[in-house]
Amino acid sequence: MxxxxxxxxxxxxxxxxxxxxxxxxxxxxxxxxxxxxxxxxxxxxxxxxxxxxxxxxxxxxxxxxxxxxxxxxxxxxxxxxxxxxxxxxxxxxxxxxxxxxxxxxxxxxxxxPRGRRVERTHPDDAALATRIAEWHQKYNDEKFNSELSMIPIRVSRRMKSRLGHYTPKRTGVAPEIAISRGHFRCHGLEETLHTLLHEMVHQWQDERGLPVDHGTAFRRKARAVGALPTATRALK
Ligand SMILES: [Zn+2]
Structure with a gap:
């Protein structure tokens, strides 16, 4: 106890x-x-x-x-x-x-090393990655007017200090969303999906050619899609 x-x-x-x-x-x-x-x-x-x-x-x-x-x-x-x-x-x-x-x-x-992924989803996390990818598609249709590209979703065992991460597209680097496995295990699906939504707002910024940050455009879009602005979550 x-x-x-x-x-x-x-x-x-x-x-x-x-x-x-x-x-x-x-x-x-x-x-x-x-x-x-x-x-x-x-x-x-x-x-x-x-x-x-x-x-x-x-x-x-x-x-x-x-x-x-x-x-x-x-x-x-x-x-x-x-x-x-x-x-x-x-x-x-x-x-x-x-x-x-x-x-x-x-x-x-x-x-x-250039052009190589540093980490791949562990085979045991593949089902979770697929599940999150399905939510990505669902959120894309429901909240982003199906405007976002379908990008790989990776579950990371290495990410300890961050909940999620969006890798912007650059020359030689494909965009992706990484979600911390520790985050899912510790906080559950609902929180994880919230993190996914947050990273999707970054994806939206990137695909629109906007800076990937937590500025005004981020906060406005986050509010529109129902993701709490990060600052509010941090103060919770
Ligand atoms: Zn962020």
Missing amino acids: LSALVRRVRAHFDHRDQLAIVFEWCELRSADELFARLKQQGLRGVHEVKLTNNRRTMVSIASRTLRVQEGFLNAPSTVHQAIADFVMARRGAAKLSAQRQIVAHAATIELA
Whole structure:
């Protein structure tokens, strides 16, 4: 009985953490979007941000161009803050501390081989993936006027900190929606379908050529299709 209670409490905290991460996480797709975010975090005196896939260079600045390793594009906002601080701090403890955070994040980056999926749905999760794909179709017909493309739905065993993820279409990368298996097991089908709907709003943004973010267009569409705006869920 007690252990069940403890488990419930723990599940509750896990749940809150995950929602908080979804709230904070806002996907960036380009060097320009990263540039805009870094400026919000205090970056000044830089004319351009470029992404590199050079493993040795994490962050470098020359002739007012800031080069950032592409693995930092969707780093946590604390790491983006460290990049802004690193550029802005001349020397001393602040610069050193920012540098440490950048190096620590670099150690977590696994560069994905180009054109290859990093993870596939586990065979035991295939039925769940099919079930979610059926809901994707149903929601598409009912809420999106059948406007969305049919895209692969993947169930992920690796995703621990995020409930769901939409991969925008890019050259050489096919779009997909990934749903965390842990999320389904912990929170059930109803919550999972809500996450699906949230990711479908991102798919809608992408297919319309809108930025994939949680901005005004996202909130308006989310309201229209009955997905709670992320901020509201996070505050719940
Ligand atoms: Zn989102």
